[in-house]
Amino acid sequence: MKDIYSKHINGTKLTSLKPQVRGVVIHNDYGTLNGQQYEQWLYNREANGEYVKGWAALYVDKLYRLWYHPTNFVEWHCGNQYANTYLVGIEVNRTHPDAGLTDEEFLENEEAALQTAAEILYSYNLPVNYSTVNLHREYFATACPHRSWDVHVGKNAPNTRANQLVLLDYFIKRIKVYYAELEAAKRKEAPVKATIDRVVKQVKKINTTLYRGRSKSAYFDGFVDSQGAEVRKRTGNRVTGFKWTKKAGYSLKPGEEVYIFETHKGWGRIYTGNTTGKGSNEWIWLGRLQVDDIYKADK
Numbered sequence: 689m690k691d692i693y694s695k696h697i698n699g700t701k702l703t704s705l706k707p708q709v710r711g712v713v714i715h716n717d718y719g720t721l722n723g724q725q726y727e728q729w730l731y732n733r734e735a736n737g738e739y740v741k742g743w744a745a746l747y748v749d750k751l752y753r754l755w756y757h758p759t760n761f762v763e764w765h766c767g768n769q770y771a772n773t774y775l776v777g778i779e780v781n782r783t784h785p786d787a788g789l790t791d792e793e794f795l796e797n798e799e800a801a802l803q804t805a806a807e808i809l810y811s812y813n814l815p816v817n818y819s820t821v822n823l824h825r826e827y828f829a830t831a832c833p834h835r836s837w838d839v840h841v842g843k844n845a846p847n848t849r850a851n852q853l854v855l856l857d858y859f860i861k862r863i864k865v866y867y868a869e870l871e872a873a874k875r876k877e878a879p880v881k882a883t884i885d886r887v888v889k890q891v892k893k894i895n896t897t898l899y900r901g902r903s904k905s906a907y908f909d910g911f912v913d914s915q916g917a918e919v920r921k922r923t924g925n926r927v928t929g930f931k932w933t934k935k936a937g938y939s940l941k942p943g944e945e946v947y948i949f950e951t952h953k954g955w956g957r958i959y960t961g962n963t964t965g966k967g968s969n970e971w972i973w974l975g976r977l978q979v980d981d982i983y984k985a986d987k
């Protein structure tokens with residue numbers, strides 16, 4: 689399964705941040721495209737305004753996994769405010785009859801989506817249960833996920849809660865298998881894929897105005913937002929006051945990862961805790977930073 693990252697992952701966003709991620713929704717796309725083909729199709733929809741009809745963060749099949757929009761931003765995937773605001777949408781690609789997939793081929797695509805669900809839940813430290821694993825039809829009058837329903841519950845099976853639980857139990861059982869693998873890898877301290885980490889992780893909130901003294905180790909790290917961050921020098925002293933108007937002569941690009949070693953009046957010292965030498969006095973405005981990991985809690 690090849691990961692594809694759309695222009696929205698590091699670029700402009702279609703919506704605002706979710707206040708919190710609470711789980712995932714497994715969809716069936718009722719389409720014929722694979723993850724690679726979906727990228728341009730979705731851009732075309734944006735261009736002609738049709739994206740308002742809906743889209744999800746992920747479009748997954750056994751060959752391609754399109755990360756269309758960051759998982760921690762609101763999606764239009766359920767026609768339901770709670771689900772759009774708090775849940776990550778994962779489309780199983782090519783579930784329309786015209787795609788001509790056998791049940792076995794469909795199950796391979798579905799399995800890729802369930803593996804993805806495990807990665808997302810794991811990355812947000814969420815458990816695998818009925819509240820974190822969801823069906824579109826729990827939130828909206830839809831047959832979605834229609835083919836999963838046909839295969840795991842039965843063709844024309846009524847949309848009862850008992851039948852929903854049959855499908856949810858299957859999804860949860862499979863997701864737990866992948867989730868356990870991630871936990872086992874973590875115990876062995878296998879390196880986590882940084883790119884996936886960046887895409888799925890929630891931007892953390894920090895108090896940017898707090899003064900944090902210069903430190904040899906980073907307080908937190910993050911990714912530069914879509915506007916980029918111009919690097920500045922701090923000038924002045926305690927008596928005259930400090931300013932950050934002097935340009936260092938370069939900028940950090942959108943998506944660049946950066947570690948912060950001191951914070952002062954909304955600015956963050958980057959690169960090094962050294963008191964002299966290159967990079968010792970270079971700062972970015974913390975408003976341009978999407979905080980990823982916090983290493984030292986504020987006292």
Ligand SMILES: [Zn+2]
Binds near residue numbers: 716
């Ligand atoms: Zn759906």
